Amino acid sequence: MPSSVHDAGWAFADDGGLGAALKGFLQSLTTRPRLLGLGEAxxxxxxxxxxxxxxxxxxxxxxxxxSIAIESDCVAGLTVDEFVADGAxxxxxxxxxxxxxxxxxxxxxxxxxxxMREYNTGRPVADRLRFFGFDAPLEMMGAASPRDALTALHGYLAAHVDGGLIPCAADVIDRLTGDDERWTNxxxxxxxxxxxxxxxxxxxLRLIADDLQALLVAEAPRLVAATSRDDWWRARMYGRTAAGLLRYHAGMADTSAARVPRLMGLRDAMMADNLKAxxxxxxxRGPTLxxxxxxxxxRDVSRWQLGGQALEWWSAGAIVASQLGDQYAFVASALGAAPQQGLDAPPAGTLEGVLSALPDxxxxxxxxxxVTALAEIGAELTLRTDDSTNYGYFALDPDHLQESDGVVFVKHLA
Known part of the structure; x- marks a missing residue:
């Protein structure tokens, strides 16, 4: 293996070296990121x-x-955050x-x-770690009812602003929502x-959600003073979530060929909105992982071949990067072999194959x-095409390597 590829980064063993690798990587960036993305292969x-x-x-x-944000329901994540904060x-x-x-x-x-709970014990509030989910309340086969998010937003506003400003009573939301099962079918x-x-x-309901969000912004000075900035932030999250779910359900009713990529894009857009918030x-307080x-x-466009249809949409990372610039950094992860997942050693002509020739x-x-090292050795790489038994491994595209800031590579998962 030419030394140029070996010298493109930092090896770290299971028992140490990660701290030095992270410090070296962060120092290599032109700007200290406010949001550091670590991708899961x-x-x-x-x-x-x-x-x-x-x-x-x-x-x-x-x-x-x-703070840390993970690919999980943003509303459910409030339960985790409360626990790591004070053991609730x-x-x-x-x-x-x-x-x-x-x-x-x-x-x-x-x-x-x-x-995180152990770390926070005995620490002042300002120095405690926070946990966030940044995904919408969605699953592979459906999306949640907007009832909980809309009701929470409505209740926050009703408790602190003139009732005449609120567009409807809480029972109207309940009546329009109906049975939750029809949303999660x-x-x-x-x-x-x-x-x-x-x-x-x-x-x-989409009009109600829009009106409630507008009122939340218009009354922000009163609301923050009467509650707290964190409470107001949480109400904004409820508003984003309700509006996003309603938008997503409307997309699920779409009968056009654009239905699936539209849904993919809507989910990532909701993720991006949560990350920016x-x-x-x-x-x-500090950066977020x-x-x-x-x-x-x-950062590059997401592509998926589904049957005979080539789907494209922008990821949450791409959306955030377009607005945060170098305040967002992205480290992808890649695997060599993962036998327990049915992933064999990668072919030599792939990016994972080249990296698997490294000693550590x-x-x-x-x-x-x-990228420079691969060019120096004249590597002409192709996309890895084998897959894991759970169909969850997506190989890194060597043609888009420059659109990441770093790569965590694990040669062999035991």
Missing amino acids: MHGEEALPRLRNQVFQQLVEHEGYR GSLDDVMRRGFSHGFGESAANRELVSW PEAAMDPSRSVGSSAEVTK IVESEAR VFAHNRHLQ NRYLLDSRRL
């Missing part, structure tokens, strides 16, 4: 969120990071109610929550005619230096 592999935990601990203890509730209950996508069953996530994921999104009730709220699948954090097992690589 595939879901369902505990070694990756455990590596995330190690990264976060190093960033907290040595780089001033005070039990850990078992928090893991059950505080995560979406089954992530509460992850041992690594449980370890993260426990460590899994058949609507594949059949637009089964979606509630084209109903007159959704149109009315987190960065805004944490600006005075965000952890999600590579596809949600990458784990690396943090500077993408710019890696």
Whole structure:
């Protein structure tokens, strides 16, 4: 292996070296990012969120990071944040109610929550770590009812502003929402005619959500003074979530060929809005680490071949990067072999194949230096096409390597 590729980053062993690698990487950036994205190469592999935990601990203890955001329901995440702040509730209950996508069953996530709670114990409020979910309340086969988010926003406003300014009574929201089961019907994921999104009730609820959000902004001075900046921020999150869910349900009712990419884009747009709000709220405390699948954090356009249709949409990372500029940095992750996930050693002519020829097992690589090193050795790389048994591994595209700031590479997952 030519030394230029080896020298494109920092090797770190399981028992150390990660702190030095992170420090070297952060110093290589032109600007200290306010939001550092760490991509996950595939879901369902505990070694990756455990590596995330190690990264976060190093960033907290040595780089001033005070919050983490993960690819999980933003509303459910409030339960986790309350627990890590002051121990509210039990850990078992928090893991059950505080995560979406089954992530509460992850041992690594449980370890993260426990460590954050322990770190916060006895610390002043201003120095405590915060936990955020930044995904919408969505699952693969459906989206949540907007009832909880709309009701929470309405209740916050009703408690602190003149009732005449509020566009409707709380029971109107309940009546228009109806049974929650009609919103979460899994058949609507594949059949637009089964979606509630084209109903007159959704149109009315979207107007109500818009009016409530506008009132929240118009009355911000009064509301922040009467409650707190954090309470007002949380109400804004409820408003974003309600409006986003209603928009998503309307998209589920779409019968055009653009339906699926539109839904993909709407989800990532909601993620991006949540990330920007987190960065805004944490600006005075320190940077935030965000952890999600590579596809949600990458800067280049997302592409997916579904049947005979080529889908394209912009990820949350791309949207955030377009607005934050170099205040957003993205480190992708890539794997060599993961036998327990059915992923064999990569072919030699792929990016993962080249990196697998490096002597150590784990690396943090500077993408710019890696691109230069690959050019120096005349590497002509192709996209890796083998897949894991859970179909969750998406190979890094060597043609878009320069659109990341770094790459965490793990040669072999035992």
